[in-house]
Each structure stands twice: as structure tokens, then as C-alpha cells.
Amino acid sequence: MLRSLHIITASTSGNTDVVADVISQRITERGADIAIERQRAELAKPEDLLRGDVLILGSGTWNTGGSEGQLNMYMDTLLRVRAKDTDLQGKPITFISLGDDRYYFRTRCTEHFLRFQREHKGTLFVPPLIIVNEPYEQKEKIEKWADKLLSTMVEGC
Ligand SMILES: Cc1cc2nc3c(=O)[nH]c(=O)nc-3n(C[C@H](O)[C@H](O)[C@H](O)COP(=O)(O)O)c2cc1C
DSSP states (O other), X not given: OOOEEEEEEEOSSSHHHXXXXXXXXXXXXXXXXXXXXXXXXXXXXXXXXXXXXXXXXXXXXXOGGGSSSEEOHHHXXXXXXXXXXXXXXXXXXXXXXXXXXXXSSTTTHHHHHHHHXXXXXXXXXXXXXXXXXXXXGOHHHHHHHHHHHHHHHHHOO
């Protein structure tokens, strides 16, 4: 069983953090013996990506650098600058991706996350959670994803 979860989020208007809150709360409510640690992307160091048995990275899609369809600027700087040489050593990893259907490059941050996972040798643990538009009415979807994450952690090794 995998017993700890490290969640790193970049959230400018708070939506990604709301999703991470719902996931953390759901896992705690289920009474699972899983330690959950939360961290802001702007404070994370490359070695923090190796914390926890499972790593979750969360970000909205933004116009970082001037073009839409990018990671939130704090996640972008963490992954592309500070952690550019980090080897995830097969670490189980997954993602929370947010976006809005008003944008052409809807939830495109997912692609940046998956490229990071592939290029830095992480192992995709469960498919990413993709939330289009505000998360407040999407609690059920988020909780279902948290349940899948939890059952995979319990089954894992
Ligand atoms: C300046 C700006 C650019 C954005 N660009 C995109 C985009 O390219 N694609 C998309 O799907 N959503 C885009 N969004 C929507 C955000 O990803 C969405 O509001 C998300 O929930 C924000 O998450 P956060 O509150 O955690 O930062 C953009 C929002 C802003 C304000």
C-alpha cells in the first residue's frame, strides 16, 4: 500500500486549490491511513517532487509568457526552470488540470504536465483529473476521482 500523498499546486484565483481541498477532504473522510502534505508551487524545490509515495501536481491553464494554453506561471517556473534536471526515478505521479471553455487551448496545461512526466521519467499513476470551468459545482466528479486515486493507492504494491 502507498501511504503518503504530496500535492503541489499553483493557483492564482483559487480554483485549483479548491479542487485539491476536495480531494484531501475526501481521502481523509474515507478514513484511509494516508498522510497528505500540501505545498505551493512557488515555494517548492526540485527535491520536493520526490516527496510522498504519490505526487500530484495541480495547475490551471494560463497565458504564461504571453500565449494561452500554458501552465500557471508558478508551476511553469517550477517544472521548466527549477526542476529542469530532475529525474523522477519512476515515481508515481498524476495531475489536476483546470481550464475554461471560453479558451481555444482548453485545459492545455494537461499536455505540459504529461510531457514533464514522460521527459522526467515519472510513472503516470492514474489518469489526470481535468476540470473545465469553475470547480464548485463539480464536487461529485472530483470525489469520484479521489476515490479512484485512493483505491489505486491501496491496491498498489
Ligand atoms: C489570463 C488567463 C488566461 C487563461 N488561459 C486559459 C487557457 O489558455 N485555456 C484554458 O482552458 N483556460 C484558461 N484560463 C482559465 C483558467 O485556467 C481557469 O480560470 C482556472 O480555473 C484557473 O485556476 P486557478 O484559479 O487555480 O488559477 C485562463 C484564465 C486567465 C485569467
